[in-house]
Amino acid sequence: MATIILLGGDVNLVLGDGTYEANCDASREYTNITQILQAAAPSTLQYMQTYWKDYQGNDESFWEHEWGKHGTCISTLEPSCYANYKATDDAVDYFNKAVSLFKTLPSYSWLAAAGIVPSSTKTYTLAAIQSALTSKFGFAVTINCNSKKELDELWYHYNVQGSVQSGTWQPAAPVGSGSTCPSTGIKYLPKPGGTTSTTVAGTPGTTVTTSAPVSTASGTALSGKGYLNVVSGGSQNGCIISAGTWYTTGTCATFTATPSGSGFTLSSSKGKCAISSNALTCASSVTTATVFAYDGTYLTYSGSSSFYTTAVPTGTKQSTVYTTSQAVSLQITWQAI
Template sequence: MNTYWKNDPNDGSDESLWEHEWEKHGTCISTLKTSCYTNYTPQQEVVDFFNKVVALFKTLPTYTWLSNAGIVPSATATYTSAAILAALKAPRGVTAVISCANTNQLDQVFYFYDVTGSVQSGTFVPTNPVGSTSNCPATGVKYLLKSGSPAPGTTTTTAAPSPTTTTPGAPFSGTGYLEVTEGGKTSNGCIISGGTWYMGTCATFTATVSGSGFTLSTSKGKCAIQSNNLICASTVTTATVFTNSGGNLAYAGSSTFYASSVPTGSMQVTVSTTTLADSLTMVWQAI
């Protein structure tokens, strides 16, 4: 744990990260319920969870796979999302998911498995994700050095064109994701197809210019602010016209929205324009 599962020092201690991951992920795994154990000893399920996660992590040498494809940390070079995804798919035969912070900085890699049997002793089979494989731009993705890390020795790459960005104030158009920023975090989940906030895969939104603003829709239907809440559904007959405030979704002149709590696990939280406990913004990530 002290070697393989470190927290960002700016976000707190290692222990705080471990507690968060157990509460968010470990507690929702059915085979880790204490009733599933024979001769159960206290906290046995917690140990099993962390042992399995670390064991899986050791089979996923992400940095090596990227390096083998000529993708190395750099302060200046940029890469395409397709090249990164191809490098991560080659050794496993299935697609990973990549996530970018600050629009175009590679931040996280997610791998997916099907499990035959229990988490503790079952067989983990690599599988493709359901939904989008990236919220990064097609080109211009940065793979930055960790703070204090030396620059790679001799490997060089040619910088790709800078990603296309939305002009501040210009209406959103085309397809994209709504990535949530809350509590000072660069990325904290996404808005999914029903208009709710969720910590899983982002939904694809379609933005259509309407006057000086734009409307949104998803696979569920048109999106609107109804009874102070964001909703996307087939029952919405008239879509709300939103605006762009510095790349963030805005309504009635404000880009600040609210939620009663931060979602965890499979929880979905309603996004509201009414002042609640947690304030958030939603940044547009064009696809």
């Protein structure tokens, strides 16, 4: 069984009794995570630099700690499990999987949909928080609080069929000692330091606080700039690039969301975006942009969050994204920037 722990955002191995191993291989405790990801997974690094932050301001040290403590203890990330292992492949797979899972767990939106939002005065019950999360995840979530009754961590549990890096992650019932929050009086505090916040798929810890106007990613309308990340097979895998196609390597394109009626339109450096002949297209030739909506987790079109393509793109290949059924289904999340 494996667990993704949020708000901190780390992934660690949880054994049957709810404990986990730590710091299993000192020879693989890398001290240059930023450099490793910059070379092998720049889009993952870009996301982490915004949403996987160290509260003391030393992101590199924090990532090194998470990899050394938890990543080196995942058996399928051991060098012997790779057919053609190259040094640091294991760390790249670890952070790619952590980020892709994180993007499929929009806890902030799930809680907000149930009326549970950050507040400096209001408190919530454990039952209400658990109900909001369980109804979306499918199983109970381990909800942890600090000594001040403040919401501190969310633990999502999975059974992994196959390897961590390429296996199937199935949501599962929690193991271990259970939630540490009291039954009532739980505080869900806003992030300090600003007046406006924006969230993307993730947890309460993915809130970015600023005193300036920012783009929003909740409800049915988006505004501002962001990336369109693709979720397929339960994991984040690449993004939509400027022409409106799905690409799994390289840098994500920046899109601009503009409110329109009860939804919003999208545009990229190529031009306005529209559904044309059942396919997503962004081009200078598009004269009328399609109005999309957002359900708090995924981009929607005509009330559906399901999009399709004929095959998952690999290497430099791009795949056209359709609104009609094809061999591969996918969903699209918004990452505000």
